Amino acid sequence: MDNKVIIPLDLEYSAAIDMAKNFNPEHCKLKIGSQLFTSSGPKIIKELDLMGFDIFLDLKFHDIPNTVYEAISSAADLGVWMVNVHASGGKKMLEAAKEALKNYETPPLLIAVTILTSLSQEDLYQLGLDDLSLQVLKLANLSYECELDGVVCASTDTAAIKERFGNKFITVTPGIRPNESNLNDQSRVSTPKQAIKNGSDYLVIGRPITGSNDPAEALKNIYKEIL
Numbered sequence: 001m002d003n004k005v006i007i008p009l010d011l012e013y014s015a016a017i018d019m020a021k022n023f024n025p026e027h028c029k030l031k032i033g034s035q036l037f038t039s040s041g042p043k044i045i046k047e048l049d050l051m052g053f054d055i056f057l058d059l060k061f062h063d064i065p066n067t068v069y070e071a072i073s074s075a076a077d078l079g080v081w082m083v084n085v086h087a088s089g090g091k092k093m094l095e096a097a098k099e100a101l102k103n104y105e106t107p108p109l110l111i112a113v114t115i116l117t118s119l120s121q122e123d124l125y126q127l128g129l130d131d132l133s134l135q136v137l138k139l140a141n142l143s144y145e146c147e148l149d150g151v152v153c154a155s156t157d158t159a160a161i162k163e164r165f166g167n168k169f170i171t172v173t174p175g176i177r178p179n180e181s182n183l184n185d186q187s188r189v190s191t192p193k194q195a196i197k198n199g200s201d202y203l204v205i206g207r208p209i210t211g212s213n214d215p216a217e218a219l220k221n222i223y224k225e226i227l
Contacts, residue, residue: 008206013040022215025052033058054081062086065096072100086175087112087139094146112143113152119174155190174204
């Protein structure tokens with residue numbers, strides 16, 4: 001098994017710890033988002049770190065530059081593997097986020113959210129934006145210019161991002177659904193196999209794994225699909 005799958009633990013503290021016990025840290029990484037971090041705080045990161053997992057702190061910081069600078073510094077102090085911001089926060093905010101990590105010997109990867117995979121082209125029209133794919137590339141370009149490590153994007157945008165910014169620019173792709181899975185609240189989705197073919201570096205896969213009767217087996221089946 002490669003280690004390309006990031007599993008979101010959108011659970012409460014005890015349930016998140018129990019879920020994590022199903023997995024081998026060599027086979028997946030774990031994502032802590034707003035729900036779990038708000039209910040449990042930094043202690044959940046410490047517990048999962050002691051279990052050997054790489055942690056993606058997915059709080060999508062989007063605020064004035066100084067606030068984001070301090071938030072990214074705090075995330076780095078927690079020893080997370082990866083942290084993210086919203087690219088739409090603008091150049092000054094992205095630069096502040098990058099600056100916050102300059103004095104860390106082993107800083108976390110810093111990536112930026114382009115367009116949420118729950119948003120469709122129609123949703124973007126309501127926000128006053130015309131071309132979804134073009135907007136993704138604009139935000140990816142801004143993130144690249146600010147020297148971030150990569151972006152969060154739909155698998156359908158990965159090939160264009162890799163072509164323009166190179167393979168070292170990381171693409172983390174939510175909206176991954178194995179064959180015959182429920183789409184839930186996602187709009188722009190791909191199967192794991194399609195995402196890897198498109199060039200995705202990491203696949204964020206939640207409910208198809210955590211909602212399974214056998215989460216460990218569900219993860220194994222996803223790797224079988226990728227291979």
